[in-house]
Amino acid sequence: MEKRDLVTRVLAGDPDAERELYDSHVDRVYRLVYRMVGDSELASDYTQDTFIRTFDRLATFRGESALSTWITAIAISVVYNGQRKVKRIRTREVDIEHAEPVAATIRHSDPDLKDRLARAIDGLPEGYRTVFLMHDVEGFTHDQIGSALGIQEGTSKAQLSRARAKLRHELAAFAGDWAS
Amino acid sequence: MMDEREDRFDSFIRNAARDDYNTPPTTPKAEMWERIEAARRTSRSNGVLPFRRPATRPAFRIALGLAAILVLGVAIGRITAPGVTSPTTAPITTAAAPDADKKDKSTVATQLATADHLSQVETFLTEFGTDKASPEFTDHAKDLLGTTRLLLDSKRVSDPRTRKLLEDLELVLVQIATMNPKDRAEDLNSIADGLAQNQLRTRLRNAIPAGPVIRL
Numbered sequence: 001m002e003k004r005d006l007v008t009r010v011l012a013g014d015p016d017a018e019r020e021l022y023d024s025h026v027d028r029v030y031r032l033v034y035r036m037v038g039d040s041e042l043a044s045d046y047t048q049d050t051f052i053r054t055f056d057r058l059a060t061f062r063g064e065s066a067l068s069t070w071i072t073a074i075a076i077s078v079v080y081n082g083q084r085k086v087k088r089i090r091t092r093e094v095d096i097e098h099a100e101p102v103a104a105t106i107r108h109s110d111p112d113l114k115d116r117l118a119r120a121i122d123g124l125p126e127g128y129r130t131v132f133l134m135h136d137v138e139g140f141t142h143d144q145i146g147s148a149l150g151i152q153e154g155t156s157k158a159q160l161s162r163a164r165a166k167l168r169h170e171l172a173a174f175a176g177d178w179a180s
Numbered sequence: 181m182m183d184e185r186e187d188r189f190d191s192f193i194r195n196a197a198r199d200d201y202n203t204p205p206t207t208p209k210a211e212m213w214e215r216i217e218a219a220r221r222t223s224r225s226n227g228v229l230p231f232r233r234p235a236t237r238p239a240f241r242i243a244l245g246l247a248a249i250l251v252l253g254v255a256i257g258r259i260t261a262p263g264v265t266s267p268t269t270a271p272i273t274t275a276a277a278p279d280a281d282k283k284d285k286s287t288v289a290t291q292l293a294t295a296d297h298l299s300q301v302e303t304f305l306t307e308f309g310t311d312k313a314s315p316e317f318t319d320h321a322k323d324l325l326g327t328t329r330l331l332l333d334s335k336r337v338s339d340p341r342t343r344k345l346l347e348d349l350e351l352v353l354v355q356i357a358t359m360n361p362k363d364r365a366e367d368l369n370s371i372a373d374g375l376a377q378n379q380l381r382t383r384l385r386n387a388i389p390a391g392p393v394i395r396l
Contacts, residue, residue, distance in 0.1 A: 030207040038202035
């Protein structure tokens with residue numbers, strides 16, 4: 001109800017409501033987009049584009065899904081289209097040495113595992129990768145994923161299962177590390 | 181036992197991915213908001229209105245659809261029977277009329293070419309979804325890609341929905357045309373996912389007029 005009021009206020013042209021809507025959702029959108037693209041400039045561009053589209057199309061939001069899910073669907077569409085346009089699908093050309101400065105603050109895991117993990121996730125088919133990142137990494141539920149991607153909840157579960165199987169296969173060499 | 185091992189390994193991978201895979205930095209909220217506001221101000225000052233679903237009534241939509249079908253039918257009739265002229269039709273004598281007629285015919289011809297092309301792409305994608313990929317598929321995709329680009333370059337293809345559909349098809353056809361021969365299974369899955377997520381097959385079917393396609 002509160003969300004509906006917020007939408008109504010945004011549609012009425014209330015700038016405070018626009019900012020409130022943005023503040024409520026931007027972290028979640030940015031985190032997911034960043035996980036998907038791994039580049040801060042692209043993540044910012046796609047997040048901005050997501051919110052521009054969100055405001056432009058808000059009149060068409062009918063409340064059939066949660067507002068957050070609706071915005072996530074827009075974000076995923078923006079990322080897919082953007083990534084295809086810049087021809088970066090499932091390729092990881094970025095050298096770990098030149099990765100984001102944030103990498104320097106990251107934990108103590110084996111660099112080889114980190115690299116192999118990145119390659120394995122990048123190598124997943126687009127749909128599997130998205131479901132894996134949404135569910136296992138960013139904590140979306142299958143219901144939310146299904147609504148955002150326009151697929152059945154069961155399809156989301158099946159894709160996650162296949163993604164995990166592929167990752168287990170790709171990272172089998174590290175099976176001893178976690179067992180010990 | 182095996183399931184337990186898999187669960188534990190999954191958990192290990194999940195935690196490693198959360199910690200190490202594309203770990204997001206702090207959200208640059210303020211910078212992005214400034215740019216969003218600037219973009220929206222520019223959009224407003226250029227007179228670009230926000231997207232709104234047209235509030236047409238069902239009866240009006242039906243009438244509009246019938247009128248469109250009628251116009252398309254007449255146009256197809258005129259194009260496919262060029263030698264037949266009505267004996268009661270007086271010859272048009274104004275200078276501008278032949279040009280207008282020619283323009284009209286080229287537009288209809290482009291629409292027919294687009295419908296024909298979309299129909300071929302639909303057939304291709306349907307076959308692609310059922311058969312194993314082969315070198316012929318990539319060659320065929322390249323041919324279709326060429327036509328898609330020609331249509332996108334044509335000013336006569338002006339309908340935004342058709343253009344968007346062609347753009348999305350272009351991306352899928354590029355993927356198929358550049359498939360990695362060593363890793364086809366993954367490419368096939370990726371393409372199938374892309375088709376499903378963009379609802380391309382449904383949009384294609386909706387864009388192709390019902391009835392037999394006239395080959396040009």
